[in-house]
Amino acid sequence: MTEPLPDLADAPDAEHEAATKAAILVAAERLFALRGFQNVSVRDITADAGVNLASINYHFGSKDALLFEIFRRRTAELNRERARMLHEAAGRHGGKPPVRAILTALFAPPLRWSSPEHERRIAVQFIIRARSEGTEAMREVLSTDVSHLRRFADALIAALPDMPPEEIYWRMHFALGMLHNNRFAEFDRLHVLSEGITRESDTEALLQRMVDFAETGFLATIMTS
Amino acid sequence: MTEPLPDLADAPDAEHEAATKAAILVAAERLFALRGFQNVSVRDITADAGVNLASINYHFGSKDALLFEIFRRRTAELNRERARMLHEAAGRHGGKPPVRAILTALFAPPLRWSSPEHERRIAVQFIIRARSEGTEAMREVLSTDVSHLRRFADALIAALPDMPPEEIYWRMHFALGMLHNNRFAEFDRLHVLSEGITRESDTEALLQRMVDFAETGFLATIMTS
């Protein structure tokens, strides 16, 4: 603001600083996603990133603040993409998308990011882990900030006018459970059980399978009174 | 063996020892289920159980061994009950139970144990946590010992002779995901989203909802080639 012409002499330092922060973010996300939040120390991260031990506290304040920063960025990205897909589906269906399109907007972003060659493959595992192992600050956000899910719930209620909202909320809970179970460890377990015939690397096929299952489940007749 | 007539003077000590072990098991299971494995120290457990700090190492060897002991006991109980229900369903249906009966045998034990007044309510949360936060030993067991799931997969394959096993394994993965999402934190989140109309305390209704959703999902037409 006070310096409309950036001082080019500062650029290398600013770039170096940005590079350090980026290296920490990448290393931390990867290690946390693979080993769990409590099983990774500040020392592990700085060693992996090739930066100094003190740099996490200097740039982020604390280990927990670093964790929260990754969490905040990734969930924001994810929910933005989901909202974009839901909005697009609404546009295609005169403002009232069918169940299948709503579920696709909910599932597709995290699943597509999980494909082997995708840059955000690790980010998805990080987010899944945050749901069960997150710090107090993360859990606070997860429990109270449900605004992104609000739009999906409202869309489902509009798409299923004859179904009691209570039932719709439960089925949404079930659909989200299907999604959150897509952890590396669970894929491995399934791989053992199926003797190798399940291949989670085919992300589009998995997305179709999930949408098929959840959409049909959503149309189930209500048996409970 | 060498003392066929038990020395009655030993009984109080043996009882005291058993009581100490039991107090540790109960306190540890509860604290781990509520706060997570890494967020509970040996000091927290012994203080809560009202026993000595050294008693965990004396009776169980280590903190991890205690964790594993709880895990081993609870998963064994759970899988025994599931197998019993599956076996009973097979008896009722001439050895070939339908999808609904198989899913009920898979879901009912952990769900019924989760009801507010049930003694094993905490045990279920412990087991769910073990899936994502467990020690190396637990993850080893979870990944390689799939024998209890084997029977369920085989029953589903028999019940759905026209469906490719690959599809059946995936749908089983989805059904298990629905189940594993039943953590306290997820119920709370759903409660906020639904503005209080979802009540997870009605376990039988939740079981019916889950079976309805999963059974219908299992009958979905296969769209992927």
Add this chain to the structure above:
DNA sequence: GTCTATAGATGGATAGAC
């Protein structure tokens, strides 16, 4: 078997030199 005291290891955070 129980308990206190402590060893021994690890982790997060920070002071201070450069």
Add this chain to the structure above:
DNA sequence: GTCTATCCATCTATAGAC
């Protein structure tokens, strides 16, 4: 901004008295 050295808290595990 970076880095080293270090502080200090915390944890598991165990030795040794009773």
